[in-house]
Amino acid sequence: MFSNLSDLKKAGLFYVLVMALNVTQILIFRAAAPEAGIVVYTHMFTPLLITLLMLFVFTRDGYGQHGRFGLGLRRLGWRAWGLALLLPLLVLAVSYGMGWLSGAAALVVPEDGGGLPNLLVNLIIHLLITSFFILWEEIGFRGYLQPKLMGLGAKQAIILSGFLHGVWHLPIILLTPFYVDLGNRFLTIPIFLLLLTASGVITGFLRLETDSLWPGTILHGAFNTFLSVFTMFTVMSSPLATYLVGETGALTLLATAVVAFWLLQHGKTAVALTPKMHPAAESVK
Numbered sequence: 001m002f003s004n005l006s007d008l009k010k011a012g013l014f015y016v017l018v019m020a021l022n023v024t025q026i027l028i029f030r031a032a033a034p035e036a037g038i039v040v041y042t043h044m045f046t047p048l049l050i051t052l053l054m055l056f057v058f059t060r061d062g063y064g065q066h067g068r069f070g071l072g073l074r075r076l077g078w079r080a081w082g083l084a085l086l087l088p089l090l091v092l093a094v095s096y097g098m099g100w101l102s103g104a105a106a107l108v109v110p111e112d113g114g115g116l117p118n119l120l121v122n123l124i125i126h127l128l129i130t131s132f133f134i135l136w137e138e139i140g141f142r143g144y145l146q147p148k149l150m151g152l153g154a155k156q157a158i159i160l161s162g163f164l165h166g167v168w169h170l171p172i173i174l175l176t177p178f179y180v181d182l183g184n185r186f187l188t189i190p191i192f193l194l195l196l197t198a199s200g201v202i203t204g205f206l207r208l209e210t211d212s213l214w215p216g217t218i219l220h221g222a223f224n225t226f227l228s229v230f231t232m233f234t235v236m237s238s239p240l241a242t243y244l245v246g247e248t249g250a251l252t253l254l255a256t257a258v259v260a261f262w263l264l265q266h267g268k269t270a271v272a273l274t275p276k277m278h279p280a281a282e283s284v285k
Contacts, residue, residue: 010059011148015164018050018140023171030175040178043171044133047140054144071143077212084206084215088223091259095252096230099245104238123225131221138217141165141200142207154208155264162200166193180248183239188248195253199223201260205267 005013022043029039051071055062099105141161149157173180173189180192203216231246244251 005059007148007151010054010061011145013058014050014054014140014145014148017053018046019168019171021046021050022168023175026171026175037178039176040172041133044136047144047168048136051140051144070147071139072207072211072213073139073143075210075212075214077206077210077215080206080210080212080215081218084219085222087202087259088219089226091255092223092226092230092252095249095255096234096245098251099234099241099249102244104236104241104244106235106237107233108235110232119229123229126228127221127225130224131217134220134224135213135217137165138203138213138220141168142203142216143213146204146207158201158204158208159197159264161204162197163193165200166196169196183242183248187243191243191248191250191253195247195256198253198256198260201263202256205263 025042025046026039029036029042052062096105100107141164145164146157146161149160151157152160169179169192170189172178173185173192180188182188199220203219206215206219207213227246234241234245236242242248246252
């Protein structure tokens, strides 16, 4: 249908369509079942659906030699899985630790936690389920969109795809009561967008370094999983805690931004990887 579009135009079309579908399905749920929290999960399906439409309907690139395999699904990138699991834990441990020390939040041990074995089992189950849903997002934003932005340069593509991923969350935040619903949104939304941009830099580097979507998906899933654990072990002693820890916390943003900034300044990607994603792409230096 649009066989002559440049990669940047494909990226633009993808984003217009994914935002339109995202808003549409949220509005349908609001009208038909305003109390249905399942909309938080259905909106995660929109990047995958639009990716499939871009590949097999609008551009038909999916029928080519590299098509659907250019999404980063063939390679496991397993050497980066340990880092993908450990880094979110370290970032959240630092941010929540600082939050506990500030007195705005306090560390507690739930009485009905079921012990360490039960916690570990629940952690693994939560990680698997969360990563399954997150894969739908990653296929769209790091599998399809980021490579299409590589003509802007690797750093720019990584930063922009992370920011656009953050903006994609705004309809579920603004149009439903199910996500990022605490605190003053004039403060929480900017922090959230900056956090998604910074975390997108880390996920984007994993995508480039491994030529695989799986490490970034695991990192994204691990962040959400460990976030639920730290939330369970934390009592908000002050309303200020909403702005310090969690997805809308300045301390979480600071810890994540430090890692992202270091990668932007010192991270390197294999020169052989970037031409696979875009002929004009630059290596990250």
